[in-house]
Amino acid sequence: MIFSSTLLENAVNEFAKLPGIGKKTALRLVLHLLKKNTDDVKDFSEAILKMREEINFCTRCYNISDKQLCNICADRARRQQMICVVESIRDVIAIESTQQYNGLYHILGGVISPLDGIGPDQLQIDSLIKRVDEEKVEELIFALSPNIQGDTTIFYISKKLKAKAIRITTIARGIAFGGELEYADEMTLARSISNRMPVENYVGNKF
Ligand SMILES: [Zn+2]
Numbered sequence: 308m309i310f311s312s313t314l315l316e317n318a319v320n321e322f323a324k325l326p327g328i329g330k331k332t333a334l335r336l337v338l339h340l341l342k343k344n345t346d347d348v349k350d351f352s353e354a355i356l357k358m359r360e361e362i363n364f365c366t367r368c369y370n371i372s373d374k375q376l377c378n379i380c381a382d383r384a385r386r387q388q389m390i391c392v393v394e395s396i397r398d399v400i401a402i403e404s405t406q407q408y409n410g411l412y413h414i415l416g417g418v419i420s421p422l423d424g425i426g427p428d429q430l431q432i433d434s435l436i437k438r439v440d441e442e443k444v445e446e447l448i449f450a451l452s453p454n455i456q457g458d459t460t461i462f463y464i465s466k467k468l469k470a471k472a473i474r475i476t477t478i479a480r481g482i483a484f485g486g487e488l489e490y491a492d493e494m495t496l497a498r499s500i501s502n503r504m505p506v507e508n509y510v511g512n513k514f
Contacts, residue, residue, distance in 0.1 A: 308334070367438070369414040369431050371396050379403075379411060386410040388445040391500075392435065392464070394418050394457070398450060405497035410448070413438065418456040419463055427463055436467055448503055449477040465506045476503040 308330050310316035315337065322333035340348050364370070365377035368390075372378070379385065379399075389410030393399055399412050415430045438444060447468070451457035465475050479502035 368412045369416060369434070370399055370412060384409075388443060389448065390435075390438065390442075390444050390446070391448045391450050393450050394452065401493075401496060402450060402500065405493045405500065407497040407500055410446075415460070418451060418460040420456045420459075430460075432464060432467075435464065439468060439471060439473060444473060446474040446476065448500070449475070449506065450500070451477075461506060475506040477506050478503050 308319070310319070318337045318340075319330065319333045322328055322336050323330050325333075328336075340351070343351075361373075363372050363374065365372040365380055366375050367380045368377060370377040370379060374381075386409050390413050391402065391408060391410055392413050392415060393402070394415055394417060396414060399414065402408050402412075413431065413435045415432065415435070417425050417430055419425060419427055419430065439447065447464075449457075449461045449464075451460055461477060468475060478496075478499040
């Protein structure tokens with residue numbers, strides 16, 4: 308792509324660094340912004356900068372938050388003894404959209420994947436175990452993507468919690484094995500949560 312302006316080229320290159328955005332799409336977005344007035348573009352860039360500079364992570368569940376505790380953790384109407392374990396913030400958004408879940412979350416920040424060099428220490432697993440002890444958690448629901456890495460993570464954590472009196476379940480597999488949780492439609496995801504099953508039945512078949 309040849310540009311008549313270095314400013315234009317720089318802007319296109321920055322957009323093209325975003326996931327899923329190729330050069331052509333980047334150019335389309337930049338040309339769209341060029342049509343806007345300067346104040347609109349200023350609001351746009353300030354929102355992004357402010358988000359990056361000021362955003363926090365909830366100290367309890369590691370969700371993105373404006374305060375020390377996220378809105379979900381701070382909501383006393385939610386079931387405090389039920390934790391849904393997910394890989395990323397996108398999964399929280401997907402599950403919240405179903406409006407079928409009224410407990411809390413714990414965001415691991417990934418799943419165990421030795422091939423990618425991700426071990427348990429890089430994930431929020433110790434903090435989860437600590438929460439189970441301190442918050443008198445009654446049920447842990449694993450809502451991880453149904454693939455080898457997700458299953459390894461479920462197996463690892465359930466083994467660590469073996470001695471504790473806690474119900475450990477995993478969402479039902481309405482979601483195809485190898486599929487991504489965040490792409491499941493709301494109905495499938497909602498049904499998967501209500502049809503969750505004990506992890507020992509699940510991992511027992513596999514390990
Ligand atoms: Zn939280």
